[in-house]
Amino acid sequence: MDHPLIAKLEQFSRLSGEDRRALEALTDGPVQSFAPRADIVREGESPRVVRLILSGWACRYKQLPSGRRQTLALFLSGDLCDHNVFVLSKMDHSIGALSSVTLVEIAPPAFEGMMAARPRVTRALWWESLVNAATQREWILNLGGRDAVERLAHFFCELAYRLRGIGQMRDGGCDLPLTQTDLAEVVGLTSVHVNRTLQTMRRQGLLEIRGRRLTIPDLPALERVASFNPNYLHLDRVGARFED
């Protein structure tokens, strides 16, 4: 199996053998494991390292005094948790495991050293961080401008594209380690309403959820429901892996 970070970055840029070795060396530290629901970093802590998700699903989240929790971003295998927050003195949000998670920590100096030495990797990392920013914007649009069905549809579309990018979509479906409560925190609704909305969507044949598996029988249909436009994922240079 491919190295998750390499797999991710190759979506944008073709990497040389040297580039790959540099990335592998960067991430050969000890692997850490987290149980589902465990916090990986908590708001208020001082970030010291960059974290690379190797397997499992994690999220960035914030909690309101009311107890309501909002997911701000989803981290999948190959995702970096903030490759630059260590510029700031304190975390303004938390990072938590949604499923079982394994990750490696990368020391900032090693990270910066590699950026200096490997321009193509650096370019790919820039792309990564700009796509993250674009994804955050799209989430704002999703919460501010769409109703329950559209929000969930959009989230699942984004998920499908992201998972496909890292080779984790199979037979029009994927693992879905999220409970309905987790989904509710992603889309800013209550779990009860997510439940009813999912039923509606199932009835319309937009998706199927059984066990921990999500199936999307007709992704284009789901995209239409969500007014999904994948432009913000900036995958238009995927071909770059074949040129250069």
Place this chain on the structure above:
Amino acid sequence: MDHPLIAKLEQFSRLSGEDRRALEALTDGPVQSFAPRADIVREGESPRVVRLILSGWACRYKQLPSGRRQTLALFLSGDLCDHNVFVLSKMDHSIGALSSVTLVEIAPPAFEGMMAARPRVTRALWWESLVNAATQREWILNLGGRDAVERLAHFFCELAYRLRGIGQMRDGGCDLPLTQTDLAEVVGLTSVHVNRTLQTMRRQGLLEIRGRRLTIPDLPALERVASFNPNYLHLDRVGARFED
């Protein structure tokens, strides 16, 4: 009057005379003007330059097929519109003027040259971009986790802190060139509901809007209503301007 970008960056880091001259040189291009409601950059265009807002209010926004428009970020004097989007080939959102706006364009090579030459400025620009990212996250929380009163309260709190940082709060108030429709697009509500919500808030003495002026008689009270925590603005190093 201070140079807007210098004023902004000095919130975080003390700049030397050299630093300031470099920033001034960077932004001495021709000044462009935009009328209220005019688009500055449109979705789909290829970004070629970095833009610095000199005066007026602008915003990043996206539009849904339904016609509904969502504001993704607010740009005030001293703000840079994406000092790095030119890495991506096409804009995935638009930038529009909310009031009359003046700005200067900065060519990417000049920008990068200055980053290479002036580490302290670079550090400040990093801070700027991380605070932008944090602000985006907070907007997600605002839309996903708060009701109408709280959302508006939170927005006005953020506004007060940002305007104070650039010296545009006077007598507990500020100019507010936004219509209720503009506000609705910021907080993801209809203008009708914004109208009713503002009336409630006025009745509770949380704010006052007359003409184009916003007054906040008791900011701490408004912060309590919004559960506002300014930590995400990362102003904790403001003192840095006096040390170093």
Place this chain on the structure above:
DNA sequence: CGCATATTTGAATTCTTTCAATCAACGTGG
């Protein structure tokens, strides 16, 4: 003064939440 833009209002509808209870699935220990 008069048009154009912005704010305000009311009533009806739709969407979402709340609360409380039930049902289903799953893993553990006996």
Place this chain on the structure above:
DNA sequence: CCACGTTGATTGAAAGAATTCAAATATGCG
């Protein structure tokens, strides 16, 4: 292998929040 406890999914009824549509007022500007 089954009872039991825990967690997640589902349901119903009622309340609450936000939207829609249409019309009426205000406000500002030329």
